[in-house]
Amino acid sequence: LYTVSDRGRHGLWTMSPHRDQPRLVFESDAPIQSPRWSPTGDAVYFLRVNGPTMNLCKLPVKSRDRRPRPPPLVVLPGIQMGSALTFSRDGRLMLYARELVQSNLWSFKRRPSKGNRLAIPTQLTSGTSFDGSPHISPDGRWVAFAKGDRSPANIFLLPVEGGDERQLTFRKSMNACPAWSPSGDEVAFASDDGGAWRIWRASLHGAPAKVISRGGMAAAPGLSLVWAPGNRIVYQAPGGATLSVLDPGTGEERHLLTPDSIAKVLSPQWSPRGDRIAFLRWLDPSRAGIWVLSTADQSLARVYDGPPMYPIGWSSDARWIYAWDHGDREDRIVQIASDGSGQRVVMELPRKGNLLNPVITPDGSRVVASIITRQTDVWLVESFDRSSK
Secondary structure, eight states, X not given: OEEEOTTSOEEEEEOOTTOSSOEEEEEESSOEEEEEEOTTSSEEEEEEEETTEEEEEEEEOOXXXXXXXXXXXXXEEEEOOEEEEEEOTTSSEEEEEEEEEEEEEEEEEOOSOTTOOBOEEEEXXXXXXXXXXXXXXXXXXXXXXXXXXXXXXXXXXXETTOOOOEEOOXXXXXXXXXXXXXXXXXXXXXXXXXXXXXXXXXETTSOOOEEOOSSOOOSOTTSOEEEETTTEEEEEOTTSSSEEEEOTTTOOEEESSOOOSSOEEEEEEEOTTSSEEEEEEEEETTEEEEEEEETTTOOEEEEEEESOOEEEXXXXXXXXXXXXXXXXXXXXXXXXXXXXXXXXXXXXXXXXXXXXXXXXXXXXXXXXXXXXXXXXXEEEEEXXXXXXX
């Protein structure tokens, strides 16, 4: 059995068919997967993440032995990321499913003709890296994004039209969720530097990055982080039941909403003047609403109710909220009236893979998103465990 605890610890358990209670045999900070009994039944093989690669590990397990056991033996280090494995009956051969996952940034430009809503796609980054969490600068000229899906991952900048990348952070930790400051000369981001997810800020002018939040945030790099006019940062609070707002000058934080034990709150977006926040409140797998919170009087108004659509920005005149409609067969950008009076499709995004984290320029003319592509193949490995010889 394989489990993940509330503290993020990965556990490997064994259980006899004749006993009800499982027994923890190994615990790890690094993710593990695909546990398999050895053909002889006296050990468990499993894959364990080690930076950008995985190690095939072997853990001797005796059902009646209660003595402390040594750490797992790494029998095949540095293999590429994979999802499953199995062994021949004689223990000589291993079948291993390798999975190559990469993510690149794409731009989707709105056509000038209103009769054709299919956007014009342009690939902005290429290669086998994992580029995600794009965020467009206030002037619409630059994209900040995270390069890497595990530590180390850093924040990079790229012209929205494409061109040379510029590295903004140089940390040995996981850094994600970049968000531009209203002035466009700083980028806030989430980092697990020091072991806990907190919010940092980095200057485009070369000053060292510094932490600005006192408490921890939800430990998930895919969460939205947005910096508003008026110098406030909002993000999904730990647990996902509400939103937290942070003053980057003082480090003070507070909840914006009363936590809801049922609904999840996602994808907050500040209005152009920073007086309202649009967000998604997810009620169940098939139904969600987009709400608008006034920061002046804390009033709430629901402007959309139906299949989930994610707010990705506001129009410059604050009349419309742009939302991403991620359907089974197509991705669309929809304008929803900020007073709840209606909606319309403004852009259809041609599918180039699994689209994630779309963001839109202030004038609504261009969307930048990360596109994930996957390739899986199967490898046959001989004599993979020389320790058994």
